[in-house]
Amino acid sequence: MGRTPRRRRRPAPRRGPGRRRGEITPENTLDTYNKSWRVWERFCAATSLPEREGSRGVLVAFVTWMLREGQQNGKGYAPTLASTHLAAAVVGLRQRGVQVSGDDQAAARAALEGLAVKLLQAGERRGRGQAVGADIHGLRAIARSCPDTLTGDRDKALVLTGFHYASRSQDPAGLLTGKTKHSVRNAKIRYADDPEICPVRAWTAYRTRLAAEADPRWSAPDAPAFVGIDQWGHITGGMGPDSVTRAIKRISKRAGVPIHWTGHSLRIGLASVGCAKGKDGIAIADQGGWARHSRSMLIYMQRDDGWDDNASAGLT
Template sequence: MHDIEPVNAAALIPAADERAALVERWAARHGVEAAARLAQAEDFADAVSAEIRPENTEDTYTKSWRVWERFCAAQGFPITEGSRGALVAYVAWLLREGRQRPGPGGVLGYAPASARLHLDAAIVGLRRAGYTVTKDDAAEARVALDGLEVKLIKAKERRGRGQAVAADPDGLYAIAAACDDSLEGRRDLALILTGFHYASRASEPAGLLNADVSVRAKGLVISVLTGKTKHSVRSPKIPYASDPTICPVRAWIAYREALVAHGGDEHRSPTDSAFHWIDQHGNIRGPLGPDGVTQAIKRIAARAGIPVKWTGHSLRSGLASTGRRKGKDAVAIADQGGWARHSRSMLGYMQRDDGWDDNASAGLT
């Protein structure tokens, strides 16, 4: 099997041939000089695309391309052909046996959401390498995936982790009660309360610096600069809470004061990480990374005795669902949490508690 990554030099040869043919057509239409300028513009566009593409997106493409390679090897298909039949067969294989190791319940097939990601990444990889995948063929593969997902649901076979359990004010109170006055306890409370109020992804508090969190008269302004989209790069405002027990602003101030008291004035620096890893002896270590944030959220919630496990996305889900329940405008929720307005993802987070209080048929007759 050929070891072809979607961005390596060998894979770009067909794309280079295609570009040369395009330049020839431009030269015939507009002259050689204009064609050369247009070719330079294409090179510039490629450079801009590479510059703005998030590293984790590139990593996802690379990993998913390896899944496509495994499928092609298993089926005896060339990896360069994204035909209708190959793509439909790919989604069926992903759902049936695509995993290298069994998932929950011993299932070898991917969850539909993961299969969708792998399909989209394979299509992107093929096109970036200069191989043809038509819109109709890609669309048919996606329709096939949707149909196969319906069959799984009808068979009552549910895969994947499902939607994150939403954090809520009751959980915040439980966490506040379980956080002591130690440096770790103050950090934990600040991490949870601030993260809840701006619907943080795990990567966002991990990417914050001290200078990115500004204390103002009415509360905090958080400059989230590590987002993947123009919506997620934002500056949400977090007001003081009416109850000091679960106030994110007071929790942040108390945490940073404790950090300076324990670690010295270096933690006043604007370039100091917002959240640090603190070891079991109370020693301040390096920045808390995204995985560390996720593990901290799980650990903090478990310590507080929250009966349903929180995940790294519980704070994000919590702002959307709690905000909706309290009548907040969907546009305001989207802007605070860094979603596109009317985002399907955000609407999915706006969970109904039990289907009775928020029921479309309630009160109609």
Template structure:
């Protein structure tokens, strides 16, 4: 029995190590931030940090919506919902029993408080990211200078638009993950938030060379090979690199630096509402739908589930007008 227990303990530690290794970094970061928020709440309310009962969870969501942010403002309901879910995970990981009914009661309280906020005229959160539009895309591309940094800026924007990228997608690519193909370009990306799969997104060369993602990738790689050390052109090097004000490569881009680059480039071009890291993803869905592309084809290209509610919302930007039930009623 002792020998079995020892072996079981080793196996359990190995399993825990594997589980820890496969959790994405952005998910770990979300859990860590949520737990720090919970610690602030319990400290201000003089509650033990391991108190996971109904009363504390309901009080927590009310606090989140009222004053939970570090600046004393309340969180947007969507953010509060994410924090609550992450805190429940954190409590359970620390051996605290959190009953399903207690968590459900906290969510019902959150729903009721959210309705009250809406009735009082409060609209919190950034809302849906601004979608990339064709006209703005040309403006942004033309604002990129003929430098290594300018070619780098064009490449993740144009390729990302054509495979509906999130900010973490281009940041996670190696050079070998973006491959020229006899029929244009294949980008191998990891898709999904909780259940992962490798997806080969096929990007077709566009008729207009100015906004062609394949040409943008080719020009960027040529410029990188000419202006940077050979190591940055190796297959195992990051596909997209950071570049300082002197034109020197500083390393691979992170999701945050991708988001900052997208915002910076759109602001430089004078786009009315600056893009975010999610604008390329929203833009792909809405632009493809406008071109009459099938919802399944859009889902497969962007790595959405075929019945994704978020994808449906993005396509509704176009469908809400083209398929509007108010058309030709009389």
């Protein structure tokens, strides 16, 4: 009998670095890229410039246009948002094979900073400014103000766990009981020394009550970790990013926090409180899902007035 010829296995196709990056890029980042590319397309249509052009002159014209009239209502963008659109547009150009040099991008960014200074000198401030960061005093006030209801237990768990992993609004909205849809990071949340503001105890109390008072499907492994609850105590489904933002604002207002928190306050809070308590910057970055030495994280590491831990202290 003759031998049956062996079939050769075809090697699995190699995935290029661009594809691998796309597979691990968070959805919120991809959304930013898409939004910024649409801004770039509007700029090119308004100025009759080609979309596949990334020269210094075009990038400088882009930032100038954004600050002057870039929004769809004809008003100019805030410099911080224009900076985000510039960075994302450069990514979009490079993804489409356009060569954009670092020097040309730096020149556009310098032009943006110069225009931003002129706006400040003219007394014009755009944008809402940076959200206020959560702090320990505010966490305690919130924990004490949450009512003894399923909604109250959910509110407490939402804020306390969110603070400990530096959540953005989309993060708790994407969490499932057993996994997450929007993030690949695995933040470790420990028991707190103070039981009143312990995220683990708050989470356990919320999930225990949810299992006891709601339909069992809301406690299933693939159920949303945080559910919407109407005024009558009925589950309305999983919370979305907008409902998380509204909830955090409502919760902080109920607690009497002087400046109401936003969906970004918990993220800022972990960085600023961690820095104030002497936590290592790399440890903060890993916990919050920032790139190590992230510029935005460093901005979040706020100091109240600059007197504590002043860089010039003891130099002379």
